[in-house]
Amino acid sequence: MSGAGLPESASLTASTFASFEEFTFTYDTASEPTLTGLTLGLRADQLTLISGPSGGGKSTLARVVAGFIPRPLGGSFEGTARVLGHDVESAPPHVLTESVGVVFDNPFDQLTAATSTAFDEVAYALENEGLPPDEIVARALEALESVGLAEMTGRHPRRLSGGQSQRLAIACALAQRKPILVLDDPTSQLDPTGREEVVSLVRTLRDAGTTVVLVAQDLGHWLEMADRLVILDEGRVTADGHPATLLTDPRLFDGTILVPRCVAVWADLRRRGIALGDTPPLTTDQLVSSVRNLGREREPTP
Amino acid sequence: MSAIKDGLRFKTAFTTTAWVLIPVAIGINLIGRFFTQTLNLPLFLDTIGTTMAAFLAGPWVAAVAGVLTNLVIGLTLEATSIPFGIVNAAIGIVAGVMAAYGFLRSTGKIIVMMLCLTAITIITAMPLVVLVFEGVSGSGVDAVTGFFAASGRNMVESVLGQQLLTTPGDKVLTVLLAFALIKGVPQRYRPPFGREVIPF
Amino acid sequence: MASRARRVVPQTDQHGHTGVVETDTATWSPARVAELYEIGNTWLHRAHPLTKLAAVLPLSVAGFAGDTVLVPAIILAAAVLTLVVSRLGIIALKSLRLMAPMTFALVVIHGIVRPYDSEPLVAWGPISVNAGGLALAGTTAARIAVFVIAVTAAMATVHPKIFATALIQRGVSHKLAYAYLAGAELIPEMRLRATQILEAQQSRGFDTKGSLPRRLRTLFALLKPLLVSSLIGVEMRTLALESRGFSLPGRRTAAVAVRERGRLLQRSLLLASIPLLVLAVIW
Ligand SMILES: Nc1ncnc2c1ncn2[C@@H]1O[C@H](COP(=O)(O)OP(=O)(O)O)[C@@H](O)[C@H]1O
Ligand SMILES: [Mg+2]
DSSP: OOOTTSOOOOOOOTTEEEEEEEEEEEETTOSSOSEEEEEEEEETTSEEEEEOSTTSSHHHHHHHHTTOTTTTSOEEEEEEEEETTEETTTOOTTTTTTTEEEEOSOTTTTSOSSOSSHHHHHHHHHHHTTOOHHHHHHHHHHHHHHTTOGGGTTSOGGGSOHHHHHHHHHHHHHHTTOSEEEEESTTTTSOHHHHHHHHHHHHHHHHTTOEEEEEOSBOTTTGGGOSEEEEEETTEEEEEEOHHHHTTOGGGGTTTSBOOHHHHHHHHHHHTTOOOOSSOOSSHHHHHHHHHHHHHHHSOOO | OHHHHHHHSHHHHOOHHHHHHHHHHHHHHHHHHHHHHHTTOSOOOOOHHHHHHHHHHOHHHHHHHHHHHHHHHHHHTOGGGGGGHHHHHHHHHHHHHHHHTTTTSSHHHHHHHHHHHHHHHHHHHHHIIIIITTTOOSSTTHHHHHHHHHTTOOHHHHHHHHHHHHHHHHHHHHHHHHHHHHHTSOGGGSOHHHHHHSOO | OTTOOOOOOOOOOTTOOOTTSOSOGGGOOHHHHOSSOOOOOSHHHHSOHHHHHHHHHHHHHHTTSSSSSHHHHHHHHHHHHHHHHTTOHHHHHHHHHHHHHHHHHHIIIIIIISOOSSOOSEEETTEEEOHHHHHHHHHHHHHHHHHHHHHHHHHHTSOHHHHHHHHHHTTOOHHHHHHHHHHHHHHHHHHHHHHHHHHHHHHTTTTTSSOHHHHHHHHHHHHHHHHHHHHHHHHHHHHHHHHTTTTOOSOOOOSSOOOOOOHHHHHHHHHHHHHHHHHHHHO
């Protein structure tokens, strides 16, 4: 991992599952490219956090990884993008959508809208895969249980809360046994309870070694579990590295990304000459403990 | 203009987007129907969704949306609406074909389209109403039919009179509302067929 | 019966009930499952969905036999009786309630409003009831009612999902089945939206002022954001479906398969419609 602010090399290592080389993408209905000369490699077994201002191209990047670009979402591109060893232009149909699970920001628009229970919603994908009934039932119940919806199998999907609905979307991907999970701002439309539910589920998945690409405008709850932070602005990578290293860069505090309060406090104190360590605290707990340490250092030692 | 060709061809019209659009069209048809029923209006407004689907995804997708609307209503609500799926589908086909041939590009052409939709509605609905339902529909327009019948006209004339009175308004409103809805949707969210037939 | 909730145990039993019903009564409303569906375990529920649907055709055709109300009335009475005996009287009730506005219109137009040369049956002042017109109204209503009760009985005793599964197993496109199910899901939702908006409008007194066009305009203004956002949502749902294997090639399975049976019966029912049709035409 290179220093703060420098894009990581896109060289295809054994554990890189997606790589972009000078990738420029323009939607059919857009006049300007949404991604511009993007060079980036995404590693497996990591949680990569992608952030940046609204309209910066985060969702578009997520859609490339998920296998939706250039088809069915139309557009033209230059350069290359490879996901799981396939060039996105020539990848056989369905290989990417069958390997990469996606969760979008809107909890309800991503439901099939054709099922009347959470169970049926999860079973839907497995039915499309042609799995035998026993396996569908077993996998669907297991997935619902693993996202904490065991009690909700019979609930109408539209009657779930936002957080439950997002967990249902995650359950669909888990039931399909997809090795990679792309989450596009999964908490941006949730209330605090729902957000907490989704955050802790993602933490569990990450701890279990799932490859996660997580788009989030508000870095708040995610920093502490992210292995890597990539900032996209106007379709370009403007910063890339470990969150703790990256967030020492004062350029990131110009308002383009929403940094959590603990980081903002750390940066503010630093500007005023109070150093709370070389790297910012990624959680409030870390901030509190470094403030305590600071207090102890100042106390006259007997 | 390949998106228009794709929308006109049965084999290429049914993209995943088209399949997702169909239930939305059904929902819009339903809501128009519920409003006119609840307010007891002498209108139907139950093909706004079909017309919108015709403008966004072409005649075949709209025809399926039309048939399914009446099937869904018929199989889960009121069986009597099933035969009228033919009318709904015919409206979708005419609206979709005319949209593909540029009938949404000028006010004059849109008026021609409204007239054609009125004609196809009457042509397909008349035989059903007269032969199967003896002139009634169980809705607000029956009052108009009754009015003509009271003046001594036979059922064919009474139903035709009723249709000539109520259908044009219904179709004018339907096309205007479908058009207004689509105009509210940014270009990037419209399916390719819709982007080409309403390029603004 | 509809308000009794059942436990959700995905099961492959002959009733075809799957993980498709709510667990807790508190949050369950039958309307959310399906407008028409009556949960139960009668012989009609256990029959193959397509057998019930196939029976609609010969029954409806038979209703057209003869020029009088006799045949459709007999079929109708038999159907009502069968339903009541099977503890499905609610279905008969729903069908007849559905027929009410149409029957009323038929009776008024043919029995009262239309002028006849013949002597009126009864006459109160300006209103006179004509026997011939009344007979026509009755025959027509009975014929339509036969069709309505047959469809309602067939569809109220099968969960829409099971119905769709049965169709897919017989080779109907799963995409068509998807659109049907998604459309069926929308009925209670759209009705709810319509009433909510009308209530909101009435409570603000919109209904009293203004002409019809103006009322329609305010209605549309209230509805437009909802409809536009559902159109915008199409893109995301498309991607979500792609991710769930919507366009994968190959055969579909179902968490709860419908046991294949009654093919011969279904074919016979459909074929029986032909001689019945001939009979109905020549009689
Ligand atoms: N389907 C699309 N068609 C045309 N333009 C699009 C489409 N999706 C996104 N864009 C445009 O691309 C830019 C980046 O969008 P997006 O990837 O959604 O950014 P972010 O997720 O970072 O907010 C925006 O200007 C947006 O308007
Ligand atoms: Mg986004």
